[in-house]
Amino acid sequence: MGRHGRKGRGGGGGFGKRRQHRDDADNHKRYPDIVKNNEKLERHYNTLLDLPEEERVEFWDALKRELPNSFRFCGSKGQALAVRNLLETRYFPEIQKIEYEGKQVDLPRPVPWYPDELAWWMTTPKNVVRKFGPFSAFQKYLVSETSVGHMTRAEVVSMIPPLLLDVRPGMTVLDMCAAPGSKSSQLLEMLHVGEEARIKKALRGHAAEYGLDLGPETEEEANVDMSADPSDAGRATGLLIANDADYKRCHMLTHQLKRLSSANLLITNHDATQYPPIKLPPHPDNPKRTVYLKFDRILADVPCSGDGTLRKNGNIWNNWVPGGALDFTSPKSGYCMHPIENEAVIGAAVDRCGGLEKIDIIDCSDKLVELKRRPGIKSWKVMDKTGQFWDSWAQIEEKMKEDPDFVAPGRLTESMFPRSGGEDLPLERCMRVYAHLQDTGGFFITVLEKKAEFKAKPESHLKQPRATTKSADEEGTAAEAQADPALKTEANDDAPAEASVEEPVETPPDHSQANGKRSRDDDEDAESDTKKARIQGDDVKMTDAAEVAPLADDTTSVATAEKAARPANGERKDTSIKYEAPFVYLPPDHAAIAEVKKNYSLSDRFPLDRFLVRNETGEPAKAIYYSAALAKDILSMNDGRGVKFISGGVKMFMKQDVPSPDVCRWRIQSEGMPILEGYVSEKRVVHLHKRETLRKLLIEMFPKIAEGGWESLGEIGPRVRDMDMGCSVLRIEPDGTEDGFQERIVLPLWKSIHSLNLMLPKEDRAAMLLRLFNDTTPLVNNGLQMQKDKEEQKRKKLEQEAAAAAAAAAAPGGEASEAEATPTNADEAQTEPQDAEMEGQNGADEADAEGETEDAVAAA
Numbered sequence: 001m002g003r004h005g006r007k008g009r010g011g012g013g014g015f016g017k018r019r020q021h022r023d024d025a026d027n028h029k030r031y032p033d034i035v036k037n038n039e040k041l042e043r044h045y046n047t048l049l050d051l052p053e054e055e056r057v058e059f060w061d062a063l064k065r066e067l068p069n070s071f072r073f074c075g076s077k078g079q080a081l082a083v084r085n086l087l088e089t090r091y092f093p094e095i096q097k098i099e100y101e102g103k104q105v106d107l108p109r110p111v112p113w114y115p116d117e118l119a120w121w122m123t124t125p126k127n128v129v130r131k132f133g134p135f136s137a138f139q140k141y142l143v144s145e146t147s148v149g150h151m152t153r154a155e156v157v158s159m160i161p162p163l164l165l166d167v168r169p170g171m172t173v174l175d176m177c178a179a180p181g182s183k184s185s186q187l188l189e190m191l192h193v194g195e196e197a198r199i200k201k202a203l204r205g206h207a208a209e210y211g212l213d214l215g216p217e218t219e220e221e222a223n224v225d226m227s228a229d230p231s232d233a234g235r236a237t238g239l240l241i242a243n244d245a246d247y248k249r250c251h252m253l254t255h256q257l258k259r260l261s262s263a264n265l266l267i268t269n270h271d272a273t274q275y276p277p278i279k280l281p282p283h284p285d286n287p288k289r290t291v292y293l294k295f296d297r298i299l300a301d302v303p304c305s306g307d308g309t310l311r312k313n314g315n316i317w318n319n320w321v322p323g324g325a326l327d328f329t330s331p332k333s334g335y336c337m338h339p340i341e342n343e344a345v346i347g348a349a350v351d352r353c354g355g356l357e358k359i360d361i362i363d364c365s366d367k368l369v370e371l372k373r374r375p376g377i378k379s380w381k382v383m384d385k386t387g388q389f390w391d392s393w394a395q396i397e398e399k400m401k402e403d404p405d406f407v408a409p410g411r412l413t414e415s416m417f418p419r420s421g422g423e424d425l426p427l428e429r430c431m432r433v434y435a436h437l438q439d440t441g442g443f444f445i446t447v448l449e450k451k452a453e454f455k456a457k458p459e460s461h462l463k464q465p466r467a468t469t470k471s472a473d474e475e476g477t478a479a480e481a482q483a484d485p486a487l488k489t490e491a492n493d494d495a496p497a498e499a500s501v502e503e504p505v506e507t508p509p510d511h512s513q514a515n516g517k518r519s520r521d522d523d524e525d526a527e528s529d530t531k532k533a534r535i536q537g538d539d540v541k542m543t544d545a546a547e548v549a550p551l552a553d554d555t556t557s558v559a560t561a562e563k564a565a566r567p568a569n570g571e572r573k574d575t576s577i578k579y580e581a582p583f584v585y586l587p588p589d590h591a592a593i594a595e596v597k598k599n600y601s602l603s604d605r606f607p608l609d610r611f612l613v614r615n616e617t618g619e620p621a622k623a624i625y626y627s628a629a630l631a632k633d634i635l636s637m638n639d640g641r642g643v644k645f646i647s648g649g650v651k652m653f654m655k656q657d658v659p660s661p662d663v664c665r666w667r668i669q670s671e672g673m674p675i676l677e678g679y680v681s682e683k684r685v686v687h688l689h690k691r692e693t694l695r696k697l698l699i700e701m702f703p704k705i706a707e708g709g710w711e712s713l714g715e716i717g718p719r720v721r722d723m724d725m726g727c728s729v730l731r732i733e734p735d736g737t738e739d740g741f742q743e744r745i746v747l748p749l750w751k752s753i754h755s756l757n758l759m760l761p762k763e764d765r766a767a768m769l770l771r772l773f774n775d776t777t778p779l780v781n782n783g784l785q786m787q788k789d790k791e792e793q794k795r796k797k798l799e800q801e802a803a804a805a806a807a808a809a810a811a812p813g814g815e816a817s818e819a820e821a822t823p824t825n826a827d828e829a830q831t832e833p834q835d836a837e838m839e840g841q842n843g844a845d846e847a848d849a850e851g852e853t854e855d856a857v858a859a860a
């Protein structure tokens with residue numbers, strides 16, 4: 001059907017602008033206070049779902065109850081488990097004591113089908129946890145861990161699709177409609193599973209050679225499967241392209257995913273129905289052949305009418321009309337129960353892709369077995385805007401034959417009905433999750449597997465809607481042309497016919513081998529591809545309520561999008577198309593890279609050819625980023641091709657003002673630390689194992705080292721006193737004692753002339769303080785205090801000098817000289833610390849380029 005994106009792309013459109021005000025008012029009402037009656041809605045689902053009476057009551061009761069609170073522990077597995085353990089050890093005893101409305105509240109429970117008990121839910125609604133006093137410590141924990149990216153609050157049902165996609169390290173994945181990014185973060189985590197242990201294991205054999213202290217081998221390291229992603233010394237080689245059509249939401253996505261510090265992520269801003277082909281470097285054996293990226297997995301979490309979100313968008317009770325689903329005016333999320341947004345779309349997509357030999361609906365009954373679900377629906381009626389049900393398209397045609405003036409109300413189309421002759425389509429393999437099954441929102445998921453190459457049929461082969469009035473009909477057509485870039489391209493662009501969706505086009509180049517992986521040459525036999533896919537179960541695409549036709553690797557979408565990206569003169573390179581600051585890779589022998597390599601004595605095992613900057617000059621001004629090899633290939637090969645890359649690469653080094661040229665100007669940014677730290681030699685490492693030492697470093701910004709200040713820095717005091725100035729790696733390690741650390745943490749540390757500083761944003765400091773020490777002590781900025789003291793001293797000195805000068809002038813024959821009266825700046829040059837300016841003064845290009853907020857690290 002392909003209509004999903006037409007109205008309200010951006011996910012925030014709700015039920016349209018006219019209703020916005022009332023919606024907002026309704027949304028601010030507590031859910032229990034909302035009147036939950038809608039005759040058409042109830043008649044609609046009672047008819048369509050045809051649930052037995054008892055279950056029907058449960059279904060509506062569940063929809064009328066407030067949605068339980070749910071959250072997921074995220075980030076690296078070690079971190080996620082550490083944060084999860086706190087829930088049970090620190091917060092369970094508190095929650096157990098809470099009574100709300102005369103009843104003891106339930107403890108949170110793990111979601112039974114989510115791996116490693118990393119997803120949890122609780123019956124107490126979010127609003128109560130937020131506002132009811134006795135929950136305040138727990139609420140603080142939720143907010144604090146969410147703000148630093150160790151936890152995310154997501155609807156339980158929305159966690160299902162990534163799990164069914166079975167993403168594994170090394171895969172190439174596209175999330176077509178990714179913002180704000182909750183599913184993308186799950187996908188990214190899957191690409192990085194086991195990476196830390198693999199890197200360590202790969203490095204261990206070379207540790208002595210490079211002066212690396214990797215500590216004792218961990219259990220995870222001992223058990224890690226090196227073959228899961230073997231080609232880049234343990235580093236993850238897969239890639240997630242997270243795409244969204246809405247530019248602003250792409251930036252939201254960037255912000256959300258930044259927390260995962262992944263070098264294996266690119267964010268793009270395209271209409272997914274026109275996703276451009278992504279070029280890869282040619283295969284060395286066939287340098288003339290153009291090679292394009294193909295995806296192992298695609299997630300299509302498309303906008304829909306969202307009636308599955310009734311429990312969190314109470315306004316839907318008032319506003320739901322059958323036409324909502326027909327028009328898709330409420331694209332808040334992919335949660336919907338309506339067959340015309342679900343099974344009908346799957347049917348149409350399979351049809352357009354050439355049937356079940358080309359694309360199959362996968363039976364997932366053996367996956368997530370504890371997830372209660374219902375099979376997809378094979379037959380349904382369609383309710384028009386007046387509330388009348390139609391059994392089939394044939395019934396409408398019949399009526400039109402009988403009465404030439406008859407028009408069905410609303411924009412009904414043939415594809416909204418079960419397909420005639422489509423009885424064999426295994427729509428029962430689609431998955432429906434209803435609110436009453438396990439107290440969630442409603443949801444629809446289907447997993448599709450591409451079995452062979454195909455050319456998708458154009459959308460127009462389906463029968464067109466017949467609207468209520470002529471003008472409505474005309475409106476619809478104009479809107480279609482407006483909203484469907486494919487139609488626009490066909491109509492307006494005089495590029496060669498091969499680009500039209502209707503025309504057969506050359507089979508696009510096949511997977512290629514970038515960096516020895518993840519791509520194929522285009523002359524490879526499609527048949528053998530298909531066999532491979534079947535054997536390995538590899539080419540699974542999934543959709544929740546999705547239209548699947550425009551897969552990025554299918555012939556049609558490649559050709560159409562290629563045309564869109566190609567300028568009218570036929571030349572492919574158009575450097576004028578710049579959507580964001582460019583991505584420029586630095587040569588490995590660049591002076592800044594050499595400086596970094598020398599300062600941190602980086603092991604030769606760390607690749608130096610993946611550093612990039614984000615500015616036109618191509619010179620590092622403020623930040624140096626790092627990306628995985630495949631991301632580099634893609635960013636380099638697609639420069640000037642009209643691919644709208646919003647973000648890519650992890651900020652690895654930030655430029656620092658330093659008091660002498662002997663000090664390395666490039667400090668490691670906390671985001672880049674997990675990628676780099678294993679390769680930094682002992683020369684720039686500080687080991688910390690006492691809890692009190694870390695507590696002091698977290699609470700105090702810029703604790704003093706000079707004038708004996710180092711003595712108050714516990715076991716790290718002598719080390720930091722003797723160390724050269726600049727950035728080093730602080731390794732916080734368990735020492736086996738009971739009150740020692742349970743987890744390993746690595747942070748950047750900066751030593752300046754007078755003081756030391758953990759290079760962590762304030763919110764991260766506060767979150768760590770809460771997590772490790774259950775401490776909410778306000779942070780102390782020693783640097784600011786020193787600055788104030790210094791200013792006070794200066795003021796006093798000035799006063800004294802002025803008084804002395806006045807006295808001298810008053811004395812018989814005396815007159816103070818200018819020079820004596822003017823204070824020198826000599827003291828200032830010595831004052832604390834030069835890094836005071838480190839965040840503020842270099843605010844040039846890159847930070848702005850990504851619209852990022854600066855770390856609150858800084859400055860004294």
Ligand SMILES: C[S@@+](CC[C@H](N)C(=O)[O-])C[C@H]1O[C@@H](n2cnc3c(N)ncnc32)[C@H](O)[C@@H]1O
Pocket residue numbers: 004005009010011158176177178179180181182183184243244245246249270271272273301302303304331332333334
């Ligand atoms: C249901 S939301 C996605 C939620 C997201 N997957 C998550 O888990 O956080 C749908 C998203 O699709 C985007 N969108 C709408 N039409 C699109 C199109 N034609 N191409 C790509 N993205 C589109 C919207 O901007 C919106 O962010």
